């Protein structure tokens with residue numbers, strides 16, 4: 001026991017750890033919101049903000065009042081106090097570790113879903129070093145001051161107690177000895193102290209009651225109480241009625257009833273694949289089959305998503321197809337037998353291809369010393385040669401000359417001027433990967449709640465694999481010989497589609513495997529498949545991040561699939577999600593890393609450097625895939641769609657907030673969008689489209705290029721208007737300007753702005769209907785970003801307490817370096833009005849209304865209710 005004599009007594013140390021951790025955590029919490037708080041109010045209300053900490057500290061100090069516990073009761077109380085202290089110390093360390101890695105705050109409410117998930121645990125563990133560093137620092141400080149702190153708080157509490165007892169005695173004296181003046185029985189000093197204390201308590205109470213609840217309630221949240229958020233379990237449920245529809249706030253909407261107008265779609269086979277119940281069963285049949293209360297709660301409109309009643313949908317299907325494309329389709333030169341959909345993990349548009357003239361590029365160059373800048377530019381513009389060829393955006397070097405791409409691992413065999421559609425200005429629908437994938441694979445908006453709750457619900461539109469499965473079902477079953485013998489083109493259209501999902505990492509993360517199945521994938525190659533005992537090709541390299549392997553391990557699987565498409569009368573739909581561009585951006589050891597970043601500027605540029613190298617690795621991998629298409633001979637009959645799942649914000653973009661988690665920064669949202677086909681003329685499209693456009697564009701292309709037979713074309717054409725996105729083979733419509741009915745000479749002012757007669761009487765003069773774009777911010781339920789195609793404004797709209805409104809003007813501030821933050825909308829509108837003018841302020845008002853409406857509408861059409 002002698003050695004223990006040198007150690008400090010445990011309870012004082014634990015108590016000190018609690019004080020240090022909880023106060024540090026509160027300081028961090030307030031510091032993170034400091035920029036948006038009016039200073040005077042912050043000073044005024046600061047006592048109320050730390051009141052919870054003071055109460056917790058006093059409370060725990062009472063538990064820990066025995067430096068060397070002896071009786072059983074003392075042991076119990078010490079253990080309880082110690083436990084609370086340890087929990088607070090741990091939670092505070094996690095907060096600091098998380099902050100150091102991402103600049104964001106931990107939302108404990110989202111953490112319960114993480115704890116039950118092995119892959120998510122690995123993400124958490126990847127930050128273990130910063131968390132332990134934070135824990136060490138907090139512990140050290142606690143150790144240094146533990147003796148003083150313990151004694152001091154002891155004295156203060158004792159003084160407090162004495163004062164109370166003194167006052168109590170004094171009162172008793174007044175009662176029992178009425179003749180004596182009660183003032184005289186209390187000495188003057190105590191009386192003054194009591195008066196001071198009472199007035200302090202009253203003013204504190206007054207402040208507490210009078211302070212605005214936003215943001216101060218959130219700011220006063222204290223550890224370990226905030227941890228309780230993690231236990232408020234939220235999960236989707238199919239019980240009860242769906243959310244009722246809310247009236248659309250911006251313009252009048254014609255009521256159309258899905259129930260009245262319902263009839264079974266004539267093109268549906270008797271037993272359609274999942275995803276088509278909207279066309280297969282009347283709402284009543286559906287209600288009887290499943291759960292009557294869920295679908296029909298007296299309000300028929302609540303039963304299903306009804307595209308005809310969607311006030312936000314603006315269709316461009318009446319528009320003409322781009323002329324050069326139209327010509328290619330008419331000449332039957334575009335053949336689409338296979339579709340490859342590549343989702344680039346953390347794929348930023350600024351890197352697809354990496355080229356000069358973006359805020360990101362400028363930030364990268366700023367990390368270099370003046371005389372090294374030219375060399376840095378020349379290195380960076382060679383980073384993504386494949387992306388240059390796929391988009392047709394050819395980068396120029398420091399001398400303004402076109403970059404030499406002859407060393408790239410793939411050379412574009414397409415003729416000059418051919419290659420397909422390249423979209424500039426595309427935005428993702430969510431900075432959480434699989435919510436974003438729902439948009440590109442199913443043409444739906446994701447659900448604005450944390451994590452992949454969508455996997456528990458029915459996706460409200462058919463996904464691409466389900467559409468292709470429907471085509472399969474319509475085909476007569478043929479014998480293998482019959483199919484092998486036919487070589488006629490129209491007979492080739494009778495071949496069956498095969499949808500395969502491939503990624504070289506785990507799909508266990510957050511119910512992704514369930515979602516893949518729900519989207520209609522019957523075949524998949526993921527980490528589990530590759531590692532399986534009987535797997536065809538075992539991974540050769542090491543795991544490169546906490547999810548799994550580098551994409552290149554999939555190469556033999558992709559090759560086999562492409563050969564199957566070439567030789568076995570199979571039409572292939574391959575969906576592949578890349579993985580090395582995910583945090584922490586590890587690349588295989590055999591890959592030679594370049595040094596893209598310099599050492600200028602305060603930040604450490606290692607993370608960005610790793611990310612850029614991972615992006616070059618993936619560019620090279622895209623070259624491999626393109627080579628495999630050429631090698632197997634299906635390149636001329638394959639449509640390759642490339643889209644980023646979301647961007648990725650770094651310290652170089654914005655030093656305050658990095659990563660995607662609860663970070664609304666625009667660099668998390670700009671993504672590439674490419675429809676590559678060697679026989680389609682190259683068309684450059686500038687449009688703020690989203691992944692919602694992918695399915696409509698593919699369907700439109702299949703129909704127009706006659707790559708599907710007549711009956712499939714009928715289905716595709718019938719389904720096309722049912723999706724919310726626009727088809728990008730026709731000019732994108734950003735907004736519709738409605739003139740008041742009396743205005744006679746309406747004319748088209750802007751090619752992507754169409755004027756129509758308003759169907760209603762508009763008292764406020766012309767009104768513009770925008771294509772509103774929404775982006776869910778990882779983890780999904782805290783904030784959404786709202787933009788309107790063709791406008792430069794952007795709003796980050798908080799959905800729950802603790803998040804601020806953020807407005808930016810991307811025209812004037814494309815890198816979002818000067819956001820306007822506020823805790824309330826009215827304050828934000830005032831600030832925007834004075835800084836950016838009336839148009840911006842009016843836009844902002846609409847954006848908030850439509851954002852709130854949309855959030856409710858998504859929950860309704862997904863049938864999501866919280867249990």
Ligand SMILES: *[C@@H]1O[C@H](CO)[C@@H](O)[C@H](O)[C@H]1NC(C)=O
Nearest residue numbers: 480496563564567568569570
């Ligand atoms: C060819 O297609 C048939 C029928 O779809 C399938 O059973 C077979 O496994 C395929 N063969 C190869 C080599 O992929």
Ligand SMILES: *[C@@H]1O[C@H](CO)[C@@H](O)[C@H](O)[C@H]1NC(C)=O
Nearest residue numbers: 413414415633634636678679
């Ligand atoms: C693909 O099309 C090009 C013309 O664009 C042609 O030169 C080439 O031979 C075709 N490749 C195959 C395998 O048919």
Ligand SMILES: CC(=O)N[C@H]1CO[C@H](CO)[C@@H](O)[C@@H]1O
Nearest residue numbers: 425686687688789790792810
């Ligand atoms: C064509 C178009 O709508 N472009 C807009 C896309 O979004 C950016 C802001 O993200 C605007 O500046 C563009 O005008």
